[in-house]
Structures are given as C-alpha cells and as structure tokens.
Amino acid sequence: MTLRLAGKVAVVTGAGSVGPGWGNGRATAVLFAREGASVAIVDQDIESARNTAELVEREGGRCATFEADVTCPASVAALIEACLGAFGRIDILHNNVGGSVPGGPEEMSLEAFRGQLDLNLTSVFLTSKAVLPVMQRQRGGVILTVGSIGGLRHLGHDHIGYSASKAALVQFTRQIAVRYGPMGIRCNTIIPGMIDTPLLEHRVSKQKGRADLATLRTEAQRRVPLGRRGDAWDVAHAALYLASDEAKYVTGTELLVDGGFAARGA
Numbered sequence: 001m002t003l004r005l006a007g008k009v010a011v012v013t014g015a016g017s018v019g020p021g022w023g024n025g026r027a028t029a030v031l032f033a034r035e036g037a038s039v040a041i042v043d044q045d046i047e048s049a050r051n052t053a054e055l056v057e058r059e060g061g062r063c064a065t066f067e068a069d070v071t072c073p074a075s076v077a078a079l080i081e082a083c084l085g086a087f088g089r090i091d092i093l094h095n096n097v098g099g100s101v102p103g104g105p106e107e108m109s110l111e112a113f114r115g116q117l118d119l120n121l122t123s124v125f126l127t128s129k130a131v132l133p134v135m136q137r138q139r140g141g142v143i144l145t146v147g148s149i150g151g152l153r154h155l156g157h158d159h160i161g162y163s164a165s166k167a168a169l170v171q172f173t174r175q176i177a178v179r180y181g182p183m184g185i186r187c188n189t190i191i192p193g194m195i196d197t198p199l200l201e202h203r204v205s206k207q208k209g210r211a212d213l214a215t216l217r218t219e220a221q222r223r224v225p226l227g228r229r230g231d232a233w234d235v236a237h238a239a240l241y242l243a244s245d246e247a248k249y250v251t252g253t254e255l256l257v258d259g260g261f262a263a264r265g266a
C-alpha cells in the first residue's frame with residue numbers, strides 16, 4: 001500500500017505540546033511521518049519538539065527539530081532556510097501555532113490584542129510569505145492553517161482577539177488559494193471545534209476560571225451533536241486528507257472538525 005505522503009516534506013509549526021499527551025500539532029506531525037513524510041518539527045519550546053521527534057523516530061519515521069518563534073520574521077526566515085538545508089524542499093506547511101487569551105474589547109489591553117493577532121494571524125502571514133517562493137519554484141505545495149470554531153461563532157465567553165484572528169485566517173487562506181492555485185499550490189483551513197488536548201487542561205480551563213475538565217466535557221456532551229469533545233487525532237486526520245493528493249481538487253475552503261457543533265447553531 002502506498003503511504004499517503006510518501007516522498008513529501010512537511011513543516012509542522014507548534015508540533016510540540018503545552019503539556020504531556022497529544023496536542024493537535026504533535027498528533028499531526030506523527031501522523032504525517034507515519035504516512036511517509038519527512039517532518040520538520042517546529043516549536044519555540046525545543047524540548048517539547050524533541051519529545052515529538054522521539055515519538056516519530058520510535059516508529060521509524062524521518063524528522064528533524066527546529067526551534068523557532070513563528071511570530072518573529074527573522075526566526076521564520078531562518079527556519080525555512082534551515083528546513084530547506086535539512087530536506088531540500090517543502091511540500092506541506094501546516095500552520096498549527098495558536099492560542100487564546102480571554103477578554104472582550106473593553107477589558108483586553110491593546111498589547112494583549114496585538115499579541116493575539118501576532119500569534120494567530122501574523123505568524124501564518126510570515127510562514128506563508130517565506131514558503132510561497134519555495135513552493136512556486138517547486139511548482140506545487142499545500143498550505144494548511146488551523147483555525148477555530150471560535151472564529152465562526154461566540155462560544156459563550158469573550159475572547160475577542162482569538163475570535164477575530166481565527167476568523168481572519170479563513171479569508172487569508174482563500175486569498176492564497178485564488179492567487180496561487182494556477183501554480184499548483186493549494187491552501188485550506190481546518191476548523192477544530194471542542195477538542196480534548198493538553199491545551200484544554202493547561203490554558204482554557206484556567207481562563208474560564210473553573211479549572212474543571214469534567215465540567216467542560218459535560219458541556220460538550222450537551223452542546224455537540226456527536227456528544228463529546230474530539231481529540232487531536234481527529235484534527236490530524238483532517239490535516240492528512242487535505243495535505244495528501246486525495247484532496248488534489250480541494251482548495252480555498254474550510255474543513256470543520258467539530259462533531260456537528262457549528263451545524264447545531266445554538
């Protein structure tokens with residue numbers, strides 16, 4: 001059986017994890033490697049990136065780790081050069097870095113708001129800007145970006161910087177898809193809903209002021225048609241499909257991985 005990403009080189013940003021276990025980026029990096037890709041495991045936390053690399057190497061996969069801050073132009077430029085040095089090409093860019101801080105427009109500081117735009121949106125601008133010339137030279141490539149259901153609807157708590165930046169990614173993606181489609185470059189957004197990852201435990205539950213995972217899981221049972229939170233592998237499999245040639249006619253669109261949450265409406 002042919003591996004679905006055989007011979008491809010994939011860059012996965014935020015491929016570590018904020019805590020022990022499977023984050024979206026870590027699961028995606030491991031799955032891409034299982035399917036034959038050489039994976040650039042990128043994180044600002046190099047120890048966490050190395051933990052992901054160990055998981056890949058234990059399964060016989062091919063990877064290298066890179067320390068980079070994807071909000072920093074110089075760091076991103078150096079990263080893409082280093083990836084090319086290590087692997088010679090880049091076929092897939094998977095923009096996974098992102099995160100939320102709580103607050104509405106009155107209580108959130110300007111600094112925090114700008115920080116959210118930097119982390120969730122400008123980071124994707126920077127990596128795309130650096131990788132597009134490479135993909136054009138190669139006459140093809142795939143750019144995937146991880147959005148959020150929070151960019152489509154209000155989730156019951158304010159996080160205005162996160163919502164606005166994740167919403168912007170949808171149109172950012174479409175812009176690239178239209179301009180670069182003729183050059184064989186596809187670009188799509190993956191939109192996770194309520195996903196059970198280490199991020200949930202370490203960040204989201206604290207933000208909501210009720211560090212109670214059980215409550216969040218019960219909430220998902222009530223609000224999500226499939227009756228539970230998803231996991232990092234649900235997001236990773238969506239990424240695998242979009243990264244693979246099976247999605248060769250799919251560009252400029254969004255794939256929701258949300259158990260039907262958005263379809264429910266309320």
Ligand SMILES: NC(=O)c1ccc[n+]([C@@H]2O[C@H](COP(=O)([O-])OP(=O)(O)OC[C@H]3O[C@@H](n4cnc5c(N)ncnc54)[C@H](O)[C@@H]3O)[C@@H](O)[C@H]2O)c1
Nearest residue numbers: 014016017018023024025044069070097098148192195197
């Ligand atoms: N877990 C959910 O419920 C959920 C829901 C919707 C969307 N998402 C999205 O999924 C993505 C993250 O998923 P995850 O599970 O991998 O998260 P995670 O927080 O576990 O991992 C993200 C990794 O990114 C790294 N990172 C943070 N800032 C960075 C920077 N500036 N440069 C380089 N690396 C940086 C962190 O060190 C961490 O290892 C985000 O885009 C998030 O918005 C998550």
